[in-house]
Amino acid sequence: MGKRVKRTFKQELLTSMIAVSVLPLAVCSLFLIQLFQLKISKDYQVRDMELAEEVNSRMEQLFSEFSVLADEICENDDIAEALRNSDFTNSDEIYRTLYRKTKELRDDAWFELYSMDGICQYSTGTGTYQKKLEPYWGILRKASEEAEKFVVLRADEPSGNAVLQAAKLVQDEQGAAGFFVINMGTSEFENVLKGTYGGQDGICILDGFMETVFSAGSTADENPGAALRVRLLQNEPIQSDYNGNSVYLDKIEGIELYVILLRPHIFTEDTVNSMYTVLFIMIAVILILCVCLVYNLSNRLSRPIKVLNQTMHEVQMGNLDARMQEDWPTTEFAEMSGNFNYMTADLKKNMEKEVEQQKQLNEIQIAMMQAQLNPHFLYNTLDTVKWVAKANHVPEIVTLVSKLAKILRAAISKKQFTTLREEMELVESYAQIQRIRFDGRFECICTYDEKLADCELPKLVIQPIVENAVIHGLSECEDGHVYVDAYVGEADDAPALIVEVRDDGCGIGQEVIDRLNNGGLQEPTGHIGLGNVDKIIRLHYGEAYGVKISKPDQGGSLVTLTFPLRKEKTIDAKNSGGR
Amino acid sequence: MKVFWEKCKVITICLGMGILFSSCKTTQEVITPVVEENKLVVYTSHKEEVYEPIIKEFEERTGIWVELHTGGTSELLEEIAKGNGEFTCDIMFGGGIESYCAYSDYFKPYVCSRNNSIKKQYRSKDGSYTAFTELPIVFIYNNKLVDSGRAPTGWQELFYQSWQGNIAFGDPLKSGSSYTMLVTLIQAMGMEEDVTLKQFARALEYKVSAGSKEAVDEVSSGAKAIGLTLEETALKAIDNGADISIVYPKDGTSTVPDGCAIVIGTKHEENAKQFIEFIVGDDVQQLAVDRLHRRSVLENLQQTGDESLKVLNYDVEWAGTHREEILKSWANIIAEQGR
Numbered sequence: 001m002g003k004r005v006k007r008t009f010k011q012e013l014l015t016s017m018i019a020v021s022v023l024p025l026a027v028c029s030l031f032l033i034q035l036f037q038l039k040i041s042k043d044y045q046v047r048d049m050e051l052a053e054e055v056n057s058r059m060e061q062l063f064s065e066f067s068v069l070a071d072e073i074c075e076n077d078d079i080a081e082a083l084r085n086s087d088f089t090n091s092d093e094i095y096r097t098l099y100r101k102t103k104e105l106r107d108d109a110w111f112e113l114y115s116m117d118g119i120c121q122y123s124t125g126t127g128t129y130q131k132k133l134e135p136y137w138g139i140l141r142k143a144s145e146e147a148e149k150f151v152v153l154r155a156d157e158p159s160g161n162a163v164l165q166a167a168k169l170v171q172d173e174q175g176a177a178g179f180f181v182i183n184m185g186t187s188e189f190e191n192v193l194k195g196t197y198g199g200q201d202g203i204c205i206l207d208g209f210m211e212t213v214f215s216a217g218s219t220a221d222e223n224p225g226a227a228l229r230v231r232l233l234q235n236e237p238i239q240s241d242y243n244g245n246s247v248y249l250d251k252i253e254g255i256e257l258y259v260i261l262l263r264p265h266i267f268t269e270d271t272v273n274s275m276y277t278v279l280f281i282m283i284a285v286i287l288i289l290c291v292c293l294v295y296n297l298s299n300r301l302s303r304p305i306k307v308l309n310q311t312m313h314e315v316q317m318g319n320l321d322a323r324m325q326e327d328w329p330t331t332e333f334a335e336m337s338g339n340f341n342y343m344t345a346d347l348k349k350n351m352e353k354e355v356e357q358q359k360q361l362n363e364i365q366i367a368m369m370q371a372q373l374n375p376h377f378l379y380n381t382l383d384t385v386k387w388v389a390k391a392n393h394v395p396e397i398v399t400l401v402s403k404l405a406k407i408l409r410a411a412i413s414k415k416q417f418t419t420l421r422e423e424m425e426l427v428e429s430y431a432q433i434q435r436i437r438f439d440g441r442f443e444c445i446c447t448y449d450e451k452l453a454d455c456e457l458p459k460l461v462i463q464p465i466v467e468n469a470v471i472h473g474l475s476e477c478e479d480g481h482v483y484v485d486a487y488v489g490e491a492d493d494a495p496a497l498i499v500e501v502r503d504d505g506c507g508i509g510q511e512v513i514d515r516l517n518n519g520g521l522q523e524p525t526g527h528i529g530l531g532n533v534d535k536i537i538r539l540h541y542g543e544a545y546g547v548k549i550s551k552p553d554q555g556g557s558l559v560t561l562t563f564p565l566r567k568e569k570t571i572d573a574k575n576s577g578g579r
Numbered sequence: 580m581k582v583f584w585e586k587c588k589v590i591t592i593c594l595g596m597g598i599l600f601s602s603c604k605t606t607q608e609v610i611t612p613v614v615e616e617n618k619l620v621v622y623t624s625h626k627e628e629v630y631e632p633i634i635k636e637f638e639e640r641t642g643i644w645v646e647l648h649t650g651g652t653s654e655l656l657e658e659i660a661k662g663n664g665e666f667t668c669d670i671m672f673g674g675g676i677e678s679y680c681a682y683s684d685y686f687k688p689y690v691c692s693r694n695n696s697i698k699k700q701y702r703s704k705d706g707s708y709t710a711f712t713e714l715p716i717v718f719i720y721n722n723k724l725v726d727s728g729r730a731p732t733g734w735q736e737l738f739y740q741s742w743q744g745n746i747a748f749g750d751p752l753k754s755g756s757s758y759t760m761l762v763t764l765i766q767a768m769g770m771e772e773d774v775t776l777k778q779f780a781r782a783l784e785y786k787v788s789a790g791s792k793e794a795v796d797e798v799s800s801g802a803k804a805i806g807l808t809l810e811e812t813a814l815k816a817i818d819n820g821a822d823i824s825i826v827y828p829k830d831g832t833s834t835v836p837d838g839c840a841i842v843i844g845t846k847h848e849e850n851a852k853q854f855i856e857f858i859v860g861d862d863v864q865q866l867a868v869d870r871l872h873r874r875s876v877l878e879n880l881q882q883t884g885d886e887s888l889k890v891l892n893y894d895v896e897w898a899g900t901h902r903e904e905i906l907k908s909w910a911n912i913i914a915e916q917g918r
Contacts (some may be wrong), residue, residue: 134869136862137636153639156632209638210610232613233646249609258610 009305010298017290022283029279033272040266045248048261052250054196055203055259059252062108062192063166066182067150070168072101073113073180080170082122083115083178094122108192113170114140114179125183128160133181143167143179152255154207161185164205164213164257189214202245202262210258218245219262228260244268304333308340320348362539366416369532379408400436403429410459418459420452420486420497426459427466427484434470442474448486455486455497456566458536464529465501465547465559473505473557480505488565492544497563504556513549513557530559537563613644619850621645622659624652624673625837629871636866637857643850652755656682659842669845670854672711675755676701676838677899679708686840689852693859693877700890701836701876709855710836712864712873715888716760718826719813720805721798731805733830734767737782744784747794747806752906754790760807761905762898763833767891772901776909785916799823814872831891835898836876 007015073079076097082088094113102111102124110125118135120128133140142151147169155162162183170178184192189205193216197203202219206212210232212225224242228249231238239247245262252259307324314322322344324337382405389397406429410422418426424446431444444466466482474480482503489498534547541564548560623630627649634645648655652674659668660682671679671686679686688706691697701710720730731737737746749757761779768775788794791808798806799821813825839858841851857863864875 132869134862134866137632137866138639141862142639154635156635209635209644211635229644230646232610233618233644235612238610251609 009302010294013298013301014290014294017294018287021286021290025286026279026283029282033275033279037272041246044246044263044266048246048248048263049250051196051201051203051261052248052259055193055261056250056252058192058196059205059257059259060254062105063152063255065105066109066166069101069105069111070150070166070180070182073098073111074168074170076170077172079113079180080172080174080177083113083170084174086115086119086121091122098122098124107188109182109184109188112181112183114181116176116178121178131160139165139167139181140179143169143181144176147171147176152257154211154213155183163189164207166255184214186214186216190216197261200264202260204260204262205252206258206260208256208258213257217262218264224260224262241265300329301333304328304330304337308337311340311344315344315347320344320351366536366539369536376412379405379412382408396436400433403433407433407463413459416458417456420448420455420457420499423457423459423462424448424484424486427462430463430466431470431482434467438470438474441478442470442480442482444470444482444484446484448484449488452486452488452497454567455563457497457499457561457563458540461533461536461561462499462501464533465561468530469501469503469505469557469559473503473507475505477505489562491562491564492542495565496545497565499561499563501559501561502552502556504554507551507555508549508557510551513551517548533561537561615846617643617850619643619645619847619854620648620667620669621854622648622650622655622668622671622842624650624655630672632866632870633858633863636862637854640857641850641853643853652678656685659685662844667846668842669847670839670841670851672839672854672858673837675714675759675835676703676708676710677759677835677895677902678755679703679838679840680896680899681902683707685843687843687845687848689841689855691852691855691859693856696878697859697876698878703838708838708840709859710876711839711858712867712871713834713836713876714756714873715810715827715834715890716756716763716832717808717810717813718805718828719795719798719808719823720826721801721803722822722824724801724804727824730824730826732826733828734764735830737764737805737807738778742805743782744786745804746783747788747797747803747808748783749791749794749808750787750789751909756791756809757787757794757807758902758906759833759835759898761909762901763891763893765905766833766893766897767828767830772905773908776905776912780909780912780916785913787913795821795823810874811872818872827888829889831889833891833893834874834888835893835895 078090078097079094082091082094088094098111098113099106105111106124110123110128112120112125112128113122114133114135115121116135118133118140120131120133123129123131135141135144138156139151139153142153143149150166150168152164152166155165160183162185164184166182166184168180169176170180193203197217200218202215202217202222202224204212204216204219204224205214206225206228210225210229212223215222215224222243224247227242228238228247230236231240239249241247242262245264248261248263250259250261251257304324311322311324323341326334326337326341328334328337382401386398386401386405389395389401407426410418410426427446428444435442435444462484466484469482470480474482480503482501485500485502487498487500489496491498530547530549537546545562545564548562550558550560552558621630621634630647630649634647637643638645648668650658655671656674656678659671662668683705686707688703689709690706691709694702694709697710698713701713703709718731731739731742736742748760751757751761761776764779765772765775788797791812794803794806795808795812795816797803799816810825813823817823817825839855841848841855845851859876861877861880864877864880867873868875868880
């Protein structure tokens with residue numbers, strides 16, 4: 001499929017609308033108009049043909065009767081005799097014969113008998129007696145040249161009222177004696193063709209050279225024959241329109257005549273134009289209707305989609321409170337909006353639930369971790385041991401137990417946060433215990449600025465680090481040191497409390513360092529304490545804080561803890577928050 | 580898919596065309612078209628009553644279809660000259676032979692088979708034209724106003740005081756035959772053209788009729804007592820009941836014939852030749868005498884008019900070459916005195 005230009009919903013809709021409304025209308029109407037025109041003109045053509053047929057048959061009938069009459073007259077010896085002798089005495093006899101024989105036809109023509117020199121001797125018409133026709137010219141010449149034939153010719157000027165003449169040579173055994181001439185004038189034609197044509201039609205009879213012989217009806221005063229003759233000579237189509245009339249031409253068989261029927265067009269240009277105008281107005285109205293409908297419909301359809309799109313975008317940007325309006329007029333859109341809103345609400349609920357769960361989980365984790373170091377009973381026992389040792393004067397045990405108790409107290413405490421000072425004291429307590437245990441093989445040096453003493457940090461986060469350093473870093477050393485330093489550094493573009501725990505022991509494995517630094521603290525390893533500390537810090541303060549391990553060049557290992565720089569007040573506030 | 584759409588388009592277009600053109604009907608020809616070999620284009624300056632029967636009979640006898648263009652003689656000749664032989668005209672029919680002399684370059688010489696039967700003086704020297712009928716100039720007078728004994732008998736008598744302002748004469752600027760009459764008068768009076776023109780203008784009191792037919796009407800109605808016209812026009816008027824008589828000038832008159840010629844560049848030369856043969860044939864010449872009140876150019880044809888006609892030796896060439904000059908001085912004389 002070819003490349004498609006992207007179109008809007010509105011355009012698509014408009015195209016389809018036009019395709020289903022205007023196109024069928026236009027095609028149907030055009031088809032109808034054409035069909036109508038075709039049908040009407042065909043009907044009229046058929047009528048024309050019938051009319052021409054009627055005219056044809058009447059003319060043929062008439063001329064065959066004329067022909068028979070001419071034969072009878074021309075074979076009459078008396079008539080020949082009378083024509084040959086100008087001083088013939090029995091002219092009344094001839095007239096009687098003539099009138100008797102022409103009785104039936106005298107309404108359709110008048111009849112004349114000419115002598116060979118073209119003088120009219122007998123006539124059933126008026127005022128034509130002794131009229132002269134040139135025997136070498138026109139009808140008489142034709143009749144004498146075609147002696148045995150009945151000839152027909154358009155009449156010219158000296159023939160008086162006659163428009164068409166037919167003649168035959170009168171002969172007997174002595175030879176040619178004269179001419180029998182049949183004359184038809186305009187009124188005779190009207191009589192013959194009476195009733196064949198209506199007032200609107202034009203009828204015209206032409207001779208073989210397309211000259212008008214008789215013209216009646218609407219063309220009575222015109223000369224369509226001349227126009228058709230010009231057409232014929234210019235090789236133009238004969239039957240094309242004449243003066244807004246359709247032209248039908250037919251030949252009258254037997255005699256060299258043509259009949260033309262002219263009929264005004266039922267479908268004049270005006271009618272067709274007004275039909276087309278109506279069609280165009282209809283199309284225009286439908287087009288306007290289409291546009292309005294499309295505008296309305298596309299608004300109804302595309303606005304919800306637009307709103308949906310916008311709302312979805314908002315949700316995408318993180319606003320789960322975004323809601324769509326639900327009162328669309330279209331059921332489907334109302335449903336869709338409802339579903340979308342439901343979905344968004346559900347999503348929000350799920351998110352909140354998940355956050356809550358995560359929080360709970362974290363708290364449980366912390367609580368569990370703290371519970372590991374919270375044996376109440378152990379504390380009470382240790383107190384007892386301390387008093388027993390004091391009674392028995394064993395100062396090492398007293399120290400040992402009192403320091404252990406201090407550590408335990410801190411561990412048992414419900415507080416989750418402590419100050420740097422307390423934590424450092426805790427570290428020192430632990431160091432003292434371990435010095436006794438390890439027979440003074442190491443030293444723990446804690447240094448911090450007094451200004452930082454009130455800084456907040458989760459409890460029991462430095463001690464596990466120091467423990468690690470003592471147990472794993474210095475286990476092989478005879479004279480080890482653990483340095484714990486606190487100072488102000490920077491983390492996440494803010495001032496931070498940095499606590500460094502450094503030892504000069506055997507160091508730490510590179511693999512452990514990598515794993516710790518890459519956040520792989522969740523897995524239980526030998527340094528479980530370290531992992532827990534990191535996790536606690538991160539849970540409390542976020543990913544920017546936590547534990548980092550490195551291997552300094554001078555040997556041993558360096559653990560750096562990073563906390564946000566906060567004072568004790570906030571700690572109290574937090575602790576009093578019930579957590 | 581694309582192909583499918585293309586097909587759809589094509590089908591739609593075809594359907595549309597079909598609908599649009601379905602109304603155009605074809606009809607079988609009832610009449611066979613006229614082939615070029617059966618045509619003849621005739622320019623004629625004759626009146627309808629003259630050309631109509633002749634053309635009709637010609638068509639009837641030969642089967643040739645004549646395409647007719649009518650107009651004034653000089654107008655038609657000018658058109659032929661403009662076409663310079665390339666024009667579609669085949670034959671020029673009508674108009675005095677002096678006009679033909681002036682335009683002989685545009686005519687194709689043709690000597691008809693009956694040339695020897697034509698009166699000697701009407702035979703064309705170069706064959707460029709063929710004379711059709713002779714048209715004598717005659718005097719006419721109103722029978723009621725003029726006693727037959729008092730009617731003028733010669734050209735000189737036109738200048739008599741008694742006729743002054745009483746002579747009907749067509750405007751020679753408009754009518755070719757009136758010009759011929761003027762030249763005939765000049766030649767009859769002995770070739771002093773300026774004197775003759777002035778005298779004649781005074782005799783007319785500087786007033787002319789619109790044409791030669793109008794001149795006859797004026798005499799017939801009694802507006803003028805006598806007039807100058809063609810015998811043909813006068814005979815026709817008498818035939819139609821005008822109460823006028825004809826006088827053939829005793830000192831002779833001109834009988835300038837009208838002519839017919841084949842135009843150079845004709846496309847239907849054979850038909851044109853047939854036409855010339857036809858019009859100098861016995862039948863047409865006889866018809867001209869019997870029906871058209873004209874005189875035949877043939878030697879041996881029976882004439883109906885006055886046999887006593889004395890023919891003046893009319894110099895056709897002089898009339899042709901001096902046409903402009905004479906008409907100009909005539910116009911000047913009329914214009915000066917008419918003020």
